Amino acid sequence: MKGCVFGIDIGSAFSKGILMCDQRILGSFVIPSGGNYELTADRVKEGLLARVGLSSKDIVYSLATGYGAKSVTFADAVITDISCHSRGISYLFPSARTVVDVGGLFSKAIRIDERGNPVTFLLSGKCAGGCAMVLQIISKVFQIQVEDIGTLSLQSQRRIDFNTGCAVFAETEAVSRIAEGAAREDLLAGIHRALAAQINSLAERVGIERDYALVGGGARDIGLVKAVEEIAGFDIIVPPEPHLTAALGAAVTAGEKV
Numbered sequence: 528m529k530g531c532v533f534g535i536d537i538g539s540a541f542s543k544g545i546l547m548c549d550q551r552i553l554g555s556f557v558i559p560s561g562g563n564y565e566l567t568a569d570r571v572k573e574g575l576l577a578r579v580g581l582s583s584k585d586i587v588y589s590l591a592t593g594y595g596a597k598s599v600t601f602a603d604a605v606i607t608d609i610s611c612h613s614r615g616i617s618y619l620f621p622s623a624r625t626v627v628d629v630g631g632l633f634s635k636a637i638r639i640d641e642r643g644n645p646v647t648f649l650l651s652g653k654c655a656g657g658c659a660m661v662l663q664i665i666s667k668v669f670q671i672q673v674e675d676i677g678t679l680s681l682q683s684q685r686r687i688d689f690n691t692g693c694a695v696f697a698e699t700e701a702v703s704r705i706a707e708g709a710a711r712e713d714l715l716a717g718i719h720r721a722l723a724a725q726i727n728s729l730a731e732r733v734g735i736e737r738d739y740a741l742v743g744g745g746a747r748d749i750g751l752v753k754a755v756e757e758i759a760g761f762d763i764i765v766p767p768e769p770h771l772t773a774a775l776g777a778a779v780t781a782g783e784k785v
Contacts, residue, residue, distance in 0.1 A: 531547060531581065531586050532782045534589075534775060534777025535589065535596075535774060536596075536777060537596055538744075539632045542595070543773070544571040544575045546586075547782055553579050554579040555575070558571060560595065568595075568601070568602075569601075588782075589603050590777040592606050593773060612637060612742055612773050612776055613645045615773060616643070616764075616772055617643025618775060618776070618779050619772075620740060621641075624638060624640075624739075625733070627730050627739075627741050627742070629658060629659050629722075629742070629743040630743045630744065631658065631660055631744060632660065635650050635651070635729075638734055648733060649732050658745070659745035659748075665714075669711050671711075673748075677719075681749065683713045687704060687717040689720075689721045719753070719754040720758075722745075735759070737761070739763055739764065740765070741763050742765075742772040743769060743770060744770045746766075752765055
């Protein structure tokens, strides 16, 4: 086995690592980011190496990306998550031309070329209503795990649309609707619809070109994916592990550098 490369994505909520050897994925590792990004990065690296049975000397190049990328002391370089999502999704789906990352703090719409390079991109505003944060807020209101939101929303028989895209007002509205006897699944379907509308608007502003892929932690929510597809009017590509796309892109780019 030749020298391996390591891509690490330090996100606001979770940190992810991907190890690649001979241009193939050898393993991945994910843990909550916590408050000490430097320590978290070390834990991701150590955990991943232990999982695949290798040591630090087997890694010839490391690239870091994400919210806390500058805290990764062992990285040979830092790269933007825009580039990483682009390269990661292109590695998995070469036909993809539009990528939307539904992250914990922001959503990002990216249009990429046939080589997986970003052509143009846009970030959502600071409001949590335009990113995956709104799903975490609503899960606390309903006292359910955020992982269960998608499945529950698919049970909706009568979606309740929200009058606002703001997370704070949506939370207040959800509480009021619950008090009125509204079903949780109908409210969740409405939340998904509101977030999907913002995601679609962001994608349209960069110019939607198919194939269209949804990545990031929010893409793990099957209810949100369905809502995005309903608004877009066609099927959306979702990787098996959409939260790992940036770490994968960092690893792919690291491999190109060596």
